[in-house]
Amino acid sequence: MSLLTIKNLHASVEGKEILRGIDLRVGRGEVHAIMGPNGAGKSTLGAVLTGRPGYEVTEGTVSFDGRDLLAMTPEERSWAGLFLSFQYPVEIPGVSITNFMKAAVNARRKAQGLEEMKAGDFLKLMKQKMAFVQMKGEFAKREVNVGFSGGEKKRNEIFQMAMLDPTLSILDETDSGLDVDALKIVAAGVNALRTPEKSVLIITHYQKLLEYIVPDVVHVLKEGRIVRTGGKELAEQIWREGFEGIV
Amino acid sequence: MSRVFIVGSSELPQRVSVGRDEVLDWVFVVLPGVSASIPLVIDIDGPGAEVRLAGLYLCGSDEQVVFDIEVRHNVGDSHSSQFFNGIAGGHSRAAFHGRILVRPDAQRIKAFQENHNLLLSETARVETTPQLEIYADDVECSHGATTGFLNLDEQFYMRSRGIPEAEAKVLQMISFLSPVLARIADPAEQERLRAEVEAAVRAL
Numbered sequence: 450m451s452l453l454t455i456k457n458l459h460a461s462v463e464g465k466e467i468l469r470g471i472d473l474r475v476g477r478g479e480v481h482a483i484m485g486p487n488g489a490g491k492s493t494l495g496a497v498l499t500g501r502p503g504y505e506v507t508e509g510t511v512s513f514d515g516r517d518l519l520a521m522t523p524e525e526r527s528w529a530g531l532f533l534s535f536q537y538p539v540e541i542p543g544v545s546i547t548n549f550m551k552a553a554v555n556a557r558r559k560a561q562g563l564e565e566m567k568a569g570d571f572l573k574l575m576k577q578k579m580a581f582v583q584m585k586g587e588f589a590k591r592e593v594n595v596g597f598s599g600g601e602k603k604r605n606e607i608f609q610m611a612m613l614d615p616t617l618s619i620l621d622e623t624d625s626g627l628d629v630d631a632l633k634i635v636a637a638g639v640n641a642l643r644t645p646e647k648s649v650l651i652i653t654h655y656q657k658l659l660e661y662i663v664p665d666v667v668h669v670l671k672e673g674r675i676v677r678t679g680g681k682e683l684a685e686q687i688w689r690e691g692f693e694g695i696v
Numbered sequence: 697m698s699r700v701f702i703v704g705s706s707e708l709p710q711r712v713s714v715g716r717d718e719v720l721d722w723v724f725v726v727l728p729g730v731s732a733s734i735p736l737v738i739d740i741d742g743p744g745a746e747v748r749l750a751g752l753y754l755c756g757s758d759e760q761v762v763f764d765i766e767v768r769h770n771v772g773d774s775h776s777s778q779f780f781n782g783i784a785g786g787h788s789r790a791a792f793h794g795r796i797l798v799r800p801d802a803q804r805i806k807a808f809q810e811n812h813n814l815l816l817s818e819t820a821r822v823e824t825t826p827q828l829e830i831y832a833d834d835v836e837c838s839h840g841a842t843t844g845f846l847n848l849d850e851q852f853y854m855r856s857r858g859i860p861e862a863e864a865k866v867l868q869m870i871s872f873l874s875p876v877l878a879r880i881a882d883p884a885e886q887e888r889l890r891a892e893v894e895a896a897v898r899a900l
Contacts, residue, residue: 499856502848527858539853543871552867553857560858609857 450515452477452617452648458509460497466507467493469673475617478645482659482684483652485670486692491652492536494670495621499533500526514616527553528560530616534606534623541593546605549593550575550612557613578611582638600631607638618642619650624658636661656684669695697721698881700889703753703761704730714774716742723880724751724780725889726761727896735764743773750879751780754893755788755820756900766795772803772832778810781876783869785816785900791823794839800831809839814846814872816900869897 453475460468467490475481485491497504498511500523511518514529521529541549554574555565566574575589582604594602603623610618620639624632639649639662651662659667659681667684669677669692677683677695686695698721701708714720726732738747753761767776776796784790792811813822826839846868854864873893880886 501852501856522861523852523855524858524860527856533856535853535856539849541850541853541868541871543874544867548867549854549857549859552854552859552863556860556863557858613857 451475452514453518453650454510454512456510458494458497458511459507460493461505461507462493462503467673468497471509471670471673471675473668473675475648475650477648478643479666480643480649480651480662480664481666481668482664483650483668483670483675484654484656484684484687484692487654489670490673491654491670492621495533495536495619495650495652498526498619499523499531524556525560527613527615528557532610532613532615532618534603534610534618534620536622536625538594538597538602538606540595540597542595544593545590546593547575547589550609553609554612574612578608581611581641582608583634584608599626600628603627603631603635604638607635611638611642614642616646617648617650619652620658621652622654623651624653624655632658632661656688659684699723700725700880700882700885702727703732703734708734708736710735711737711739713739713741714745714747717744718742719746719748721748721879721881722750723876724749724753724763725893726751726753726755726759726782727892728754728756728900729759731760733762733764737766737768738776739768739770740774740776741770743771745771745774747774747776748879749776749778749780750876751782752873752876752893753780753782753784753790754873754896754900755782755784755786755790756816757786757788759788759790761789762791762793764793766797767807768797768799769802769805769807769832770799772801772805772834774802775806777808779808779876779879780811781813781873782811782822783814783816783872783897783900784820784822787817787819789821789823791825792841793823793825793827795827795829796837796839798830798832798835798837802832803834805832805835805837807835807837811841812872813841813843814869815843816846866894866897869900870894873897 451474455473458471700723703726796807811824824841851864
């Protein structure tokens with residue numbers, strides 16, 4: 450059974466149809482890339498899968514780990530093992546990374562019927578995952594994304610991904626605004642989290658990130674539909690010929 | 697002189713004169729269930745004086761809270777600041793009227809005022825009226841006022857990390873009030889009030 454099965458997914462924003470019949474299956478342990486020109490619906494797909502308010506599903510089904518994803522709240526989707534690395538991570542003034550992650554980790558434990566994590570264990574986990582994306586100790590005390598550089602914001606997303614240990618990670622334009630060094634840190638982080646059970650969906654405009662996180666399957670999204678599917682060589686072909694050349 | 701006034705249980709001053717080199721550092725806390733009118737006139741009568749006023753109000757049902765504050769810089773070389781954040785839900789009414797007066801010969805003044813408000817319902821009302829009356833030239837003065845709802849992008853970001861909607865709202869409200877609580881000088885008192893405010897926010 451696939452981890453994620455999307456069937457004939459249609460979705461609208463403010464009455465305008467953006468996704469017009471998406472079919473996609475992501476198996477366990479697989480890395481899929483979704484590429485496409487601006488306005489193709491790439492980010493909308495990430496938003497719909499994570500339940501962002503304002504995105505209305507008008508047709509189709511999504512099953513995640515055998516469950517009806519579309520019937521779940523955003524927080525329930527997170528508890529079920531879904532994670533979205535935001536294209537534009539949100540600043541939350543007044544909330545420290547530590548308090549933010551503590552609330553997130555303990556909410557999931559509560560949903561699973563577990564007790565809150567012991568303070569010492571939590572700090573140990575924080576330290577370990579911070580090292581993983583090369584964040585210094587003071588990072589834990591900073592307000593979530595406030596005053597962060599573009600690279601720091603994206604590393605913070607991958608840090609949160611490592612903390613929450615999701616089954617399916619969706620990376621929405623994680624490479625945008627990153628210099629090569631930050632890109633390498635982010636990619637190494639994602640690669641280190643890969644296991645035979647965990648899957649990744651990379652949403653990207655460019656093939657740059659795909660040189661570092663090599664996909665098993667590449668899809669091309671255009672005008673709200675998947676118009677081509679192939680192996681990693683499809684990304685290289687897009688790089689050479691452009692989206693116009695291949696669809 | 698640092699003091700915290702719990703409106704509804706502390707006796708509130710209405711008029712005070714601040715003399716040479718004196719520091720007045722007052723924090724007002726209005727918890728849910730308390731309706732009050734808080735008129736306060738502060739005369740700064742000595743150079744080197746510094747007045748720091750801060751406050752938070754938390755109205756969840758049908759409270760009516762009115763701050764009416766006037767800070768008068770009667771002499772030069774003095775500083776004042778006002779920093780008030782409030783949350784209004786239900787059918788409550790909150791008002792913040794803050795006036796800064798700088799007399800003609802009161803030079804080298806710094807005076808600041810900020811008032812930020814969060815509305816939790818369509819039926820709550822907030823009124824904020826900053827007033828500056830400045831008759832001297834050498835004055836650094838500013839004020840800012842905002843009123844808005846809880847930010848939905850922040851909420852979705854937190855929920856996507858597994859923080860339930862209700863808890864996300866609590867975190868937002870606590871972070872909104874936190875800068876006022878940070879003004880409480882005594883660490884033990886600050887800790888105690890943080891816990892009390894958090895409990896009040898959770899019960900809203």
